[in-house]
Amino acid sequence: xLQILVYGAVISAIYAMLSVGFTLIFGVARILNLAHxxxxxxxxxxxxxxxxxxxxxxxxxxxxxVLFVAGFGVAMERFLVRPLxxxxxxxxxxxxxxxxxVEQALLITFGSEYRNVPSFVADKVTVVGVDISGQRxxxxxxxxxxxxGLWLFIQRTRLGAAILAISQDPEAARYMGIPTxxxxxxxxxxxxxxxxxxxxxxxxxxxxxxxxxxxxxxKAFAIVIVGGLGSIPGSIVASLMLGYSETIVAYLISSSWxxxxxxxxxxVTLIIRPAGLFGRRAAF
Amino acid sequence: xxVRAIDIGGAIGAxxxxxxxxxxxxxxxxxxxxxxxxxxxxxxxxxDFMSGLTGRENFGHALFIGAGAYTxxxxxTVYFANPWWSLPLSVVVAMAFAVxxxxxxxxxxxxxxxxxxxxxxxxxxxxxxxxxxxxxxxxGLYGLEPLINSPLHYYWFVLAVMVVTAAVLMLLARSxxxxxxxxxxxDEATCQAAGINVTFYKIASLMISAAFAGLGxxxxxxxxxxxxxxxxxxxxxxxxxxxxxxxxxxxxxxxxLGAILLTLLTEMLRGFGEYRLWIYTLVLMLILFFLPGxxxxxxxxxxxxxxx
Numbered sequence: 362x363l364q365i366l367v368y369g370a371v372i373s374a375i376y377a378m379l380s381v382g383f384t385l386i387f388g389v390a391r392i393l394n395l396a397h398x399x400x401x402x403x404x405x406x407x408x409x410x411x412x413x414x415x416x417x418x419x420x421x422x423x424x425x426x427v428l429f430v431a432g433f434g435v436a437m438e439r440f441l442v443r444p445l446x447x448x449x450x451x452x453x454x455x456x457x458x459x460x461x462x463v464e465q466a467l468l469i470t471f472g473s474e475y476r477n478v479p480s481f482v483a484d485k486v487t488v489v490g491v492d493i494s495g496q497r498x499x500x501x502x503x504x505x506x507x508x509x510g511l512w513l514f515i516q517r518t519r520l521g522a523a524i525l526a527i528s529q530d531p532e533a534a535r536y537m538g539i540p541t542x543x544x545x546x547x548x549x550x551x552x553x554x555x556x557x558x559x560x561x562x563x564x565x566x567x568x569x570x571x572x573x574x575x576x577x578x579x580k581a582f583a584i585v586i587v588g589g590l591g592s593i594p595g596s597i598v599a600s601l602m603l604g605y606s607e608t609i610v611a612y613l614i615s616s617s618w619x620x621x622x623x624x625x626x627x628x629v630t631l632i633i634r635p636a637g638l639f640g641r642r643a644a645f
Numbered sequence: 646x647x648v649r650a651i652d653i654g655g656a657i658g659a660x661x662x663x664x665x666x667x668x669x670x671x672x673x674x675x676x677x678x679x680x681x682x683x684x685x686x687x688x689x690x691x692x693d694f695m696s697g698l699t700g701r702e703n704f705g706h707a708l709f710i711g712a713g714a715y716t717x718x719x720x721x722t723v724y725f726a727n728p729w730w731s732l733p734l735s736v737v738v739a740m741a742f743a744v745x746x747x748x749x750x751x752x753x754x755x756x757x758x759x760x761x762x763x764x765x766x767x768x769x770x771x772x773x774x775x776x777x778x779x780x781x782x783x784x785g786l787y788g789l790e791p792l793i794n795s796p797l798h799y800y801w802f803v804l805a806v807m808v809v810t811a812a813v814l815m816l817l818a819r820s821x822x823x824x825x826x827x828x829x830x831x832d833e834a835t836c837q838a839a840g841i842n843v844t845f846y847k848i849a850s851l852m853i854s855a856a857f858a859g860l861g862x863x864x865x866x867x868x869x870x871x872x873x874x875x876x877x878x879x880x881x882x883x884x885x886x887x888x889x890x891x892x893x894x895x896x897x898x899x900x901x902l903g904a905i906l907l908t909l910l911t912e913m914l915r916g917f918g919e920y921r922l923w924i925y926t927l928v929l930m931l932i933l934f935f936l937p938g939x940x941x942x943x944x945x946x947x948x949x950x951x952x953x
Contacts, residue, residue: 445934448937449756458926465923579764583764586760621768624768627761631752635757
C-alpha cells in the first residue's frame with residue numbers, strides 16, 4: 362500500500378511537470394504544442410550528452426540542458442509557430458513536424474539504442490518504510506518545488522499577472538499595453554524548460570531513446586483533457602489522478618495495462634464532462 | 646466547381662498511364678513501387694474526404710490503417726480464413742474504431758479530435774507491442790496469403806479499387822452531403838442553427854473515411870504479406886497528411902496524385918536512408934510556409950485555366 366503511495370507520488374509529480382507546461386502555453390498563446398514531448402526527450406538527451414560525452418559534472422549539465430531546451434522552444438515559437446499562428450491547424454502541423462525532426466535528429470546522432478544517464482543521488486532512501494532510489498525521491502522533491510515556484514511566480518509577480526491577463530482575454534491585455542509577443546516567448550521558455558527538467562530528472566531511471574517523447578506527450582494530453590485545457594490547478598489534480606491510477610493498475614493487474622488508463626481517461630472525460638474538471642468552456 | 650472535359654480527360658489519361666506503366670517499364674520492381682503508390686493514394690483520398698472537407702484534421706489515420714491490416718493479419722494467421730474475407734471485415738473493424746473514437750471527440754469543436762486520434766493510434770501501437778503473444782510484437786504477424794498471385798494482376802486490382810474509391814469519394818464530395826461537410830468547415834454553429842445534425846455528418850464521414858483506410862490497410866497487408874506495429878505509428882499518419890497537403894486539401898484527386906508523386910519520390914530518395922524523413926518534414930514546412938493551398942491541384946487548375 363505504502364509503496365503505491367510513494368511511487369505514485371513520483372510519477373504524478375513528473376506528469377504534473379509535463380502537463381503544466383503543455384497547458385500553460387495553450388492557455389496563454391492558444392498553441393497546441395505537439396512538440397512538447399520532444400522537449401522532454403531533448404532534455405534527457407542533453408543531460409546524457411553533457412554528462413557522458415562532454416564529461417561535465419551533473420548539476421551544471423542539468424542546468425545547461427534545461428537552458429538549452431528552453432532556448433530551443435523560444436526559437437521554435439519565434440521562427441516556426443508565430444508566422445503561422447493565424448491557423449490552428451498549421452500550428453499543429455508545424456509542431457508535429459518539429460517533433461518528428463527532433464526524433465529523427467536524435468536517432469541519427471545517437472542511434473536507436475538505450476542510453477544511460479548517471480544518477481544524481483546514488484543511495485537508496487527509506488521513506489515511511491518504503492525503499493526508494495534517491496533519484497526518484499529527488500525527482501519528486503524538485504518537481505514539487507518547481508511547481509510551487511511557478512505558482513508563486515504566476516500569482517505574485519508582475520510578469521505572472523501579465524500571463525494571467527493574456528490567458529483571460531488576449532485582446533484586452535494587448536490594449537492595456539502588455540507586450541503579448543514577448544510574454545509568449547517567456548511562457549514558451551517556461552513550458553519547454555519544465556518539460557526538459559522532467560526529462561533530465563527521469564533520465565537516470567527511465568530509458569533514454571529517440572522516441573521517448575511520444576508517450577509522455579500522450580499522457581500530458583490526457584491529463585490536460587481531464588483537468589481542463591488551459592487550467593493549471595486542473596492539470597495538477599489530474600496528474601495525481603492519472604499517476605495514482607496507473608500505479609494502482611500496475612500493482613493490481615500488470616504494468617502492461619497502464620497505457621490503457623490514459624486512453625480510458627480521455628474517452629470518459631470527453632463523454633461525461635468535455636470541459637474537464639476545471640475547464641472554463643465546454644468547447645473552443 | 647463544374648466537371649470539365651479536360652479534367653475527365655486528364656483523369657483517364659493518368660489512370661491509363663498508371664495501368665500501362667508496369668507493362669511498359671517491364672520490371673517487377675516498378676510494379677511493386679506502383680502498388681505501394683496506389684495504396685497510399687487510397688489512404689490519402691480517404692483522409693481528405695473527412696479532414697479536407699470538414700477541416701477536422703485527423704492526426705491518427707494510422708489507427709484505421711492498422712486496424713484494417715491487423716484484421717487481415719489475424720484472419721490469416723489465427724483463423725486461416727480465405728484471404729478475400731479480409732476486405733469486408735477490415736472495413737467493418739475500421740468503421741467500428743471510427744465510431745469509438747469519433748463519438749466522444751467529434752461532438753466537440755476544437756483540437757480534441759486531432760489529439761484524440763493521435764493518442765489512440767499511439768496507444769494502439771504500444772498495445773501491439775505489449776500483447777506480443779497475440780500480435781507477434783515487434784515482428785508482427787507473418788504468413789498472409791496474397792489475394793492474387795500475379796503481382797501485375799494484383800497491381801491492377803489495387804488500381805481498380807483506388808479508382809473506385811476516388812470516384813465514390815469525389816461523387817460524395819460533390820453531392821449534397823459534401824456541401825454540408827464544407828459548410829461545417831465554414832461555420833459549424835450556423836449549420837447547427839440551420840437544423841443540420843452536425844455530429845451525425847461528422848461521425849458518418851469519419852466512418853466512410855475509416856472504411857476506405859481500413860480497406861487500404863487490408864490491401865497493404867496482402868501486398869507485404871505481413872503486418873507490424875509501425876503501421877499504427879505517427880509517421881504513417883503524418884506521411885499521409887503531407888501527401889494530402891502536397892496534393893491540395895479538399896479535392897480528393899489532388900491528394901491521390903500527391904500520394905503517388907511522394908511515394909515515387911520516397912523510392913528515389915531511398916539512397917538517403919535515415920535522412921528521408923528529414924526531407925519529408927522539410928517538404929511539409931516549406932509547403933506550410935509558401936504553398937498553403939498545396940502544389941498539385943492548384944497547379945493543374947492554373948495550367949488548364951480553371952476558375953475554382
